[in-house]
Amino acid sequence: MSYRVQFTGPAGTTAVEAAVRLARIAAGRERIVHLSGSYHGMTRDSIGVSGLGAPRGVPPATRGVTTVPHELEQPSAGRASEELERAFTAPGSTPPAAFIVETVQGEGGVRPTTTTRLREIERLCRAHGTLLVVDDIQAGCGRTGPFLSFEADGVEPDVVCLSKSLSGVGLPMGLVLIRPSLDVWDPGEYSGTFRGNNLAFVTARLALSEWWSDGALRQSVSQRSEPLVQGLTAIAARHDWLAPPTGRGLMLGLPCADRHVADLVSTLAFTQGLLVETCGRRGEVVKLLPPLTVTKAEVALQILEHVTDQVAGSRPVGSTLPAAT
Known part of the structure; x- marks a missing residue:
């Protein structure tokens, strides 16, 4: 795959924070769309684009975020499509910078997002210049079958967030995969101390070469x-x-x-x-x-x-x- 790899820190939430910030810079817009019941992390921007509510001491995001009801919360597929369309075309608003989605909501109740809905989200993202971000932190790394959970759905995200199982043995590791044309970071713009856990790098490489060298x-x-x-x-x-x-x-x-x-x-x-x-x-x-x-x-x-x-x-x-x- 042609993604560029950015190591963002030791946790999934740091990968999501980087993805959200990158999307806003690359698109030149602020608004992020997510699904109700979603969970993307425990730091400020990650909480802001999660649909399970903010924990104590963290005010809920009131600007720059749109929540779309999950399809399982809609009375019909048609209504779900209408709500999705509205998130991109609401009167008086600019198109969103990014749509972040889990193919299977983990903390939200192990709720799959259907292939039809994922492809619809991708179509709308392409039509409105919106980045498609897949949070594959829980569902990725083979958890649902393919290494990346969306492979079977036939979609091509602009940004992918990975963590948790990536190291192969549960060591802290997080990264984002970025479509090359969207790699607009300045040198050192998203940096920090704990970006490379040496042992996790070794075990992750072995996990890929030993467990994913064939099908x-x-x-x-x-x-x-x-x-x-x-x-x-x-x-x-x-x-x-x-x-x-x-x-x-x-x-x-x-x-x-x-x-x-x-x-x-x-x-x-x-x-x-x-x-x-x-x-x-x-x-x-x-x-x-x-x-x-x-x-x-x-x-x-x-x-x-x-x-x-x-x-x-x-x-x-x-x-x-x-x-x-």
């Missing part, structure tokens, strides 16, 4: 995902307070009735040796991120089945999953 790992992610999805679907079918799993590849979510139930599933799973997170706009989704090298024997569906049965036994009679998830 084996990509294929194995798909092979490992299918039985996991089937197992989670069967577990969800046993309980009326669970919804079918969401996500792609080995980035999966199991929606629960509410935050309390998701927390209980996570806590009980931990006591039985299984680490699962919670996420979602209300903290109601159990998030599964097994290692890409997980074996069939290590996929702990039996633990999840036992845990959900335990939770079911403690729930009030008639307590079911809400209609809106």
Whole structure:
């Protein structure tokens, strides 16, 4: 690929900060568009373009940011397209500098953005001179199958943010991939002390050469995902307070009735040796991120089945999953 590589710091949020700042410089505009439920980091600009609300002590962004409802929050595909179009063509506003999107929202509830919607976003970006920024920090590095999650969707972002799994073993590392014509940084303009973690550079190179030199790992992610999805679907079918799993590849979510139930599933799973997170706009989704090298024997569906049965036994009679998830 023809991207230029910029090492921005040790965390995903530094990659997003760099991408947002670069977009505003390159486009000569300020406004950034993002989807509701998105999560792009914990520093100022990253929080400003996230759709989960600002944490305590950080005022919400009120200027230069437009939030578009995620397609799963819209009553129809047509309405979703209308909202998307409005973000680019609202009367009295200039086109945005950038549209930042996750192909699969991680903290927002493991909610995929469909191929149709991603291509629509790309089309609008091209029509209005807006940069398309893909935040691949959670969904990238093979998590959904291909190394970059958008490869299967047929879109070509202007900027890509990567971090987390990039080092291969979880060491701090973050970078952005930049279309060469958009590399408008002056020398040292976006710089700092902690740009190169030497050990992470070594392990990242080995991860690429050993695990991505052929298509084996990509294929194995798909092979490992299918039985996991089937197992989670069967577990969800046993309980009326669970919804079918969401996500792609080995980035999966199991929606629960509410935050309390998701927390209980996570806590009980931990006591039985299984680490699962919670996420979602209300903290109601159990998030599964097994290692890409997980074996069939290590996929702990039996633990999840036992845990959900335990939770079911403690729930009030008639307590079911809400209609809106």
